[in-house]
Amino acid sequence: MRASVLHPDGALTIDERPVPQPAAGEVLVRVGAVGLCGSDAHYLRHGRIGEYVVTAPIVLGHEAGGVIVGVGAYVSASRVGQRVSIEPQTPDMASPESRSGRYNLCPHMRFFATPPVDGALCEYVTIGDAFAHAVPDHVSDEAAALCEPLSVAIAAIRKAEVAVGDSVLIAGAGPIGLLCAQVARAVGADRIVMSEPDAQRRAMASTFGATDVVDPGGPSARVDGVTAFIDASGVAAAAVEGIRALSPAGRAVLVGMGADEMTLPTSVIQNREIVLTGVFRYANTWPTALSLISSGRVDVDAMVTGRFGLDEVRAALDADRTPGSIKAIVYPGGLPDPSRPGPSQQAGLAASTGASSDPHADKEVHP
Known part of the structure; x- marks a missing residue:
């Protein structure tokens, strides 16, 4: 071969x-x-x-x-x-x-x-x-x-415990970020905010499920009061701002591979009881991935x-x-x-x- x-x-x-x-x-x-x-x-x-x-x-x-x-x-x-x-x-x-x-x-x-x-x-x-x-x-x-990258998104949304009516901030409108937006929409998230510095990717974000799109370097970049944050960028600054955007008891999930170490706002994490976790690949996601694709809920x-x-x-x-x-x-x-x-x-x-x-x-x- x-x-x-x-x-x-x-x-x-x-x-x-x-x-x-x-x-x-x-x-x-x-x-x-x-x-x-x-x-x-x-x-x-x-x-x-x-x-x-x-x-x-x-x-x-x-x-x-x-x-x-x-x-x-x-x-x-x-x-x-x-x-x-x-x-x-x-x-x-x-x-x-x-x-x-x-x-x-x-x-x-x-x-x-x-x-x-x-x-x-x-x-x-x-x-x-x-x-x-x-x-x-x-x-x-x-x-x-x-189904493989979709499985990463499914694992991230599960870790974030996104449910009907929730609000989600996703940093990074690459393939994984866009798939996270689609899965969040499929499970019933009410507000899906995508943060992305690239103008072309921002333009695509709404096509793949985002209800709001922000430029992290722009004047209206601040996002507040979301119940879940998913970092699909691997950028330390994006992770910090995403954690700050969470409501009390919010959940932050790190998906993007970036710096080996970063400085996080520990007082925000402690005072709001933020749950911070990561995603490493996936487990038991393929049946869900195929269902989402087959039904048309994810494209x-x-x-x-x-x-x-x-x-x-x-x-x-x-x-x-x-x-x-x-x-x-x-x-x-x-x-x-x-x-x-x-x-x-x-x-x-x-x-x-x-x-x-x-x-x-x-x-x-x-x-």
Whole structure:
């Protein structure tokens, strides 16, 4: 198979790799679409995110969907041909964190495109059967991929305990901020304020659920009396002002990855009994994400602003620098041809990939 590979020196190459074989309890997915995240671009430009460093060739991409074309032992062969959204993580389900339902915090987690684990910018990947979520026919390949960032937004809104009639301030109108606004609207928030310094992004915010939009550097930037604050910017000043905007007993959720440390208004947090927490990925969000997309309450398709082939990954990763860009999608198997059948009609035979759909066949574990 073809794979886009990032090297420690920042080079991107297209390499030929063996098609991975699903181990027991896994499925083999032919990747249909991959959304690119700011973390992918960060690995390209800086070679690391915090303690995760690119020291060996790695395949990026963790927002993905596709079609199951093979299964490992103990997985029903009936899954072959099924369109799925990939939840790109493999926790140790025996860890205390996983057994408590917080498997996203498992210390033994293997997460797509996080060194040294390969991601989905390639033609085939394997994933645990339970982490390949069936997608309704009317949900697009791109939407299947974007269940991943939507899951981050769902996790943030849950942590903020946003409910019907609440007011929410969201800092940062990037993809995650815009998705948070949509999820807040879907759960019944009455007022959704988006704070964003970029004029083009501010213009888009109301399209994706914001009821009010403010320029944090403008004369009318002050926001007061919100019940929840979500920082999707990673900017320390935005986090501080967001906490100050909260009503007593308000909840602040830090989502954006920015400075490792920041100075916070502790007197405000103490005197108002503000609850301050963070979000690290997600757990148990995919059913909700698919429900929101399938019902039309959240529109992820409208967020796609660029489509690229596997040979254009560098351009796709740099698309976030283009004014008006929200989300770039890469098609590892080639850009879709409107004249060809849809993905559910061309799942492909297991034989064409060298993978068996026999649930009792021996499979090798993909490293």
